Amino acid sequence: MSTFDQILGRKVTPLEPALLDAACRQVHSVLIDVGTGQGKFILDAAREEINRLCIGIDAVAENMAASARTARSSPKKGGLPNALFVRAAAERLPGPFAGLADELTVQYPWGSLMRIVSQPAIEHLSSLRALCKPEARLSVLLNYSVFEDRPYLERLGMGDIVDPADNPDLITAYATAGFTVTNRELIHGDPPIRSAWGRHLVRGSARATLMIDAIADPTWQGR
Ligand SMILES: C[S@@+](CC[C@H](N)C(=O)[O-])C[C@H]1O[C@@H](n2cnc3c(N)ncnc32)[C@H](O)[C@@H]1O
Numbered sequence: 001m002s003t004f005d006q007i008l009g010r011k012v013t014p015l016e017p018a019l020l021d022a023a024c025r026q027v028h029s030v031l032i033d034v035g036t037g038q039g040k041f042i043l044d045a046a047r048e049e050i051n052r053l054c055i056g057i058d059a060v061a062e063n064m065a066a067s068a069r070t071a072r073s074s075p076k077k078g079g080l081p082n083a084l085f086v087r088a089a090a091e092r093l094p095g096p097f098a099g100l101a102d103e104l105t106v107q108y109p110w111g112s113l114m115r116i117v118s119q120p121a122i123e124h125l126s127s128l129r130a131l132c133k134p135e136a137r138l139s140v141l142l143n144y145s146v147f148e149d150r151p152y153l154e155r156l157g158m159g160d161i162v163d164p165a166d167n168p169d170l171i172t173a174y175a176t177a178g179f180t181v182t183n184r185e186l187i188h189g190d191p192p193i194r195s196a197w198g199r200h201l202v203r204g205s206a207r208a209t210l211m212i213d214a215i216a217d218p219t220w221q222g223r
Pocket residue numbers: 034035036037038039057058059060063088089090091106107108109110111112113114195196197198
């Protein structure tokens with residue numbers, strides 16, 4: 001297993017930087033979704049705009065296998081040459097993706113990725129910032145019910161995380177990591193995108209989503 005593996009269905013292969021370069025040269029913009037899970041959002045985004053390279057990154061290859069297979073099928077069968085799936089841990093970014101993203105998304109994360117964007121963990125949030133072009137847009141969606149249930153959060157080993165909807169230090173921490181927060185808002189009802197987990201967690205329930213929008217600060221000096 002290398003640090004950055006391309007998912008080709010069940011098979012994985014070390015990501016070729018030359019392939020990534022070539023893919024970037026063929027498009028107008030790049031979207032990166034970290035913690036992409038099953039990758040349906042990436043398939044939708046790639047289908048919606050064929051001149052955008054849509055890269056789904058997740059720590060678990062199996063999650064992305066079916067979407068990667070769909071993306072690699074022939075265009076007649078719904079193939080999407082502008083969708084790419086990569087196994088990598090958020091903590092090891094940016095690697096070959098440095099400075100590529102016009103748009104960056106993190107949707108309904110769990111585990112260490114949830115900590116990175118909700119605490120936030122500045123060192124690793126900076127790694128996400130390093131994926132971005134200056135003034136790239138960041139959109140984070142969090143399953144807010146986790147933060148309303150403190151005993152559950154403690155069982156996850158994250159009892160130290162201050163409510164990210166309220167934490168006055170969150171905006172300063174994002175700024176230190178190179179992101180200017182433009183919106184922090186609780187939304188109720190269906191998630192605004194096709195997120196398997198967003199639907200599973202939020203749809204038809206009283207659960208809320210915390211949305212954090214930010215812009216990559218063009219004056220950020222790096223990590
Ligand atoms: C609840 S799923 C959400 C998947 C998808 N974004 C969605 O909305 O349907 C959370 C995903 O985050 C991934 N993840 C958690 N920590 C990660 C990390 N440190 N680096 C990369 N992926 C991570 C998990 O493997 C999992 O697929």
